[in-house]
Amino acid sequence: MRVILKQDVENVxxxxxxxxxxPGFGRNYLIPQKLALEVTSSNLKVxxxxxxxxxxxxxxxxxSFQEIIQKLNQLTLTFIRKAGEKDVIFGSVSAPDIKExxxxxxxxxxxxxxxxADPLKRLGNxxxxxxxxxxxxxxxxxxxxxxxxxxxxxxxxxxxxxxxKEKLETxxxxxxxxxxxxxx
Numbered sequence: 178m179r180v181i182l183k184q185d186v187e188n189v190x191x192x193x194x195x196x197x198x199x200p201g202f203g204r205n206y207l208i209p210q211k212l213a214l215e216v217t218s219s220n221l222k223v224x225x226x227x228x229x230x231x232x233x234x235x236x237x238x239x240x241s242f243q244e245i246i247q248k249l250n251q252l253t254l255t256f257i258r259k260a261g262e263k264d265v266i267f268g269s270v271s272a273p274d275i276k277e278x279x280x281x282x283x284x285x286x287x288x289x290x291x292x293x294a295d296p297l298k299r300l301g302n303x304x305x306x307x308x309x310x311x312x313x314x315x316x317x318x319x320x321x322x323x324x325x326x327x328x329x330x331x332x333x334x335x336x337x338x339x340x341x342k343e344k345l346e347t348x349x350x351x352x353x354x355x356x357x358x359x360x361x
Contacts, residue, residue, distance in 0.1 A: 178203040180213040181224045193228045242310035245284070249307060249315035254278045260300050260323045269296035270321055275305060279317075297321060 178200040185191045186207070189198075195216060198207065207213035214220045254275060258266040276288040290308040297303055303319045 179216040180207055181216055181220055182207075182213050184212050186212050193224055193231060239310060239313070242313060246309050246313060246315040249284070249309070249317055252282070253318040253320060255320045255322060257322050257324050258300075264300040264323075266298055266300060266321060269298045270319065271296040275317070275319065
């Protein structure tokens, strides 16, 4: 049975594709769910007109997503985790962690589009592909650092800047005290 897909159907095809499918699949699933039409001359003409409009719309979407892809390619996400002796971290960095970090930066990407076969369980630098638009992918750099290394780096920066830990603690305390005064 030949059908024309009206919508993208996962593992079957994309909108506008003309496919040969088994008669049962076409009559019992695709056509009743309004996912496809049976191939006739009038349906072909309608689909051809829709394909032209869809092609223009897809090209505009693709151009808008190219900008997002470029921003994501320049992005480096840093995760700080506790780690054991052999650079194995306690826990892992998984797709939901990456999605959360991207959300904080203003990117709205579904966690299913983050292509991560297994969660990251070691310290180091990784490249994680992200599906942005159909076949177009961006690659995000993910860096996992050991917690102790980061705190040592922060201390060095504080000493170089002339800001001691005491000043930071006093600022935090005064902020807490002001909140208490506001509640009373």
